[in-house]
Amino acid sequence: VLVTEELGHKAIRAESDDAETELLAHIELQHGEKRLRPPVVTIMGHVDHGKTSLLDALRKTNVVSGEAGGITQHIGAYHVETPKGVISFLDTPGHAAFTAMRARGAKLTDIVVLVVAADDGVMPQTVEAVQHAKAAGVPLIVAVNKIDKSGADSLRVKNDLLAHDVVAEEFGGETQFIEVSAKTGQRIDDLLDAILLQAEVLELRAVDEGRASGMVIESALDKGRGPVATVLVQEGRLLKGDYLVCGVQYGRVRALFDETGSQVDSAGPSIPVQVLGLSGVPDAGDDFVVVADERLAKDVAQQREAKRREWRLVQSAGNRMEDIMAQMGQGEAQQTLNLVVKADVQGSAEALRQALTSLSNDQIRVNLIVSGVGGITESDANSALAAKATIIGFNVRADASARKVIDANNLDLRYFSIIYDVIDQVKQVASGLLGKEVREEIIGTAEVRDVFRSSKFGAIAGCMVIAGVVKRHKPIRVLRDNTVIFEGELESLRRFKENVEEVRNGTECGIGVKAYNDVKPGDQIECFERIEVQRTL
Structure with a gap:
């Protein structure tokens, strides 16, 4: 100007x-010539049916990269180069993969692989995944997992899915069913072939x-x-x-x-x-x-940001009006459950926001006063205090200043690492069906001071227990910069080369984490236990 x-x-x-x-x-x-492109595949299914194990088994088939080498960065997607062609896999929650994409009229996923455990059969989240795929107009391939287990019944899976219009080829339908074992690697190659065959039929092209x-x-x-x-x-x-x-x-x-x-x-x-x-x-x-x-x-x-700000102003004005109307019409009838939700990545934060706000009904309104990415800060804790809100940390932790506010005011702080656990627990609280709950209680924290290599145990972390007690047979999490990077169990717990059952605050020890060798100085190893307590609002 x-x-x-x-x-x-x-x-x-x-x-x-x-x-x-x-x-x-x-x-x-x-513009340009459109050539064949690799298929984009989302793997969906019930939380305990082996989705992660199947993703790991598929990742191991990558003939180019071989072993990734202790990569802990959550990328949300990866591609596999097989002798017959390239396949890209999305590792995201079902609702994050589809809901936002449908709103924009775009289709990110070409094929859905639905994982169903052969011993467990069709579960509510299986049905939800089928509905997501159908709504997006995406073809399904069913991977019947855990066929190596006793009690595996793939015929029951096929019959149960018939009720949801998923018809196997052998029943005259168009859906491929592949029986696999993510644990043993059985028929993983057949699943890859099925994906590439489906991609061939779809004739996927791009410039x-x-x-x-x-x-x-x-x-x-x-x-x-x-x-x-x-x-x-x-x-x-x-x-x-x-x-x-x-x-x-x-x-x-x-x-x-x-x-x-x-x-x-x-x-x-x-x-x-x-x-x-x-x-x-x-x-x-x-x-x-x-x-x-x-x-x-x-x-x-900048123009998009300006438009988004305008839209938010209009929306917040509308929400305030809805609140006033609801109070006029219902008096004290509708309760409000306030939440502060912080997550490690944007996709998880958005998926939680959508899932939790959709739990609202005539009796209770689930209200997210804060929803964002990163560790729980003092500002988040003060917001929770002002609104009498429960704080939910999804794969993140509260920093020291936030902990002071939380402890001083006895705020309700809950940590989670599985999205469905958050939804289930909030649903139970919101429904008033409190009963008993299994809570995770952090019993000890050790700080990694040095890392040694052992031919027998791999990486051994030289640690100082800085809070509570670390116990040999309790589950653990490895944290880096207040963010969870691994969850599992201990391989070994030692004091002066002797195996011990527990190590208390202020004591040095050597810790070997089972199936994880990427521990670094400055990391924290968090020991926790699951206890059953009476749920209270």
Whole structure:
């Protein structure tokens, strides 16, 4: 504006939609030959049916990367290169994978692999996954898992799914059923073949050159690296140095990482990568598009942010009006359950927000006064105190200043690592069906001072117990920067080369974590136990 006026001209501000119009023209200029692309597969199913084990078994089939080597970064997606072709897998909660995508009219997933345990059969979350897939118009492949267990009955699974219009090929339908064992690796190759066969039928194509566009799968604020977004490229090729708009954020791609943590120079269609260099943390489900320069990227992002602020003002005014009307109509009838919800990544925070607010009914309203990414801060604790709210930490912990407020005011703080446990517990509290609950109680914390290597036990952490007592046969979590990076059990607990059952506060010890060798100095090992207590509001 100053330069324009200095040259003797009058500056006229651009119309609010000019940048978006320019962006659309920018995208329409993109054209090229559409080539076959890898399928994008989401694995869904009941929480205990072996979804994670199956993902691990599929990851091991990767003929290129081999062993990932202690990667603890949660990327939310990865791709597998098999001798017959490439497949990309999404590792996200079902509702995060579909709900936001449907709202934008986009389809991120090409195929859903539904995991059903052969010994357990069809469960409520299995049915929910079927409904998500049908609503998105995505074909299903059913992986009947745990066929190595006694009591496995795959025929019962096929019959139960008939009631939900999932008809096996042998019954005259179109759905492939593959019997697998994630534990033994049995018929994992057959499942990969089934996925590639389905992809062949779908004839998935995309332009694999030119400016990239796609969608955010997961995002987080990393202490050392700043905003990190895991994106899936849908068209074009994303390059290091590209300028991009990502929802209301923008930036220049400073670095690209694949799922093993290795830097890459580019990513084509159906390939997931982590992007560094954005101005802020985008939302899971946001579109991204590469543009010619930083000016356009910044203009579009700022206009979108302004529109979002306007929409939020309108929405909050509407919500306040609804509250007043509800109070006028119902008096004291409707109770409010206030929650402060903090999660480790954006996808989890968004999934929890949607799932918990949907629990509201005529009798009770579930109200999230704070919902965000990162550890629980003093500000979060004060918000909970003011609103008499329960604080929920999903794979995150409260910092020291927050703990002071929580302890001084006896606030209700609960930690979780499974999304369905949060929903189930809030549902029970909201329904008034309190009964007894199993709570996790942290009984001890050890700080890793040094790490030694042992041929017998792998990495041995030289620790100082800084709170409570660490017990040999209790479950543990490894925390880095107040964020959970591993959950499991101890392989060994030693004092002066002697195995011991427990180590108390102020005592040094050697800890070996079972099936985990990536412990680093500064990490904390949290020992906890599950106890049954009477639930209270």
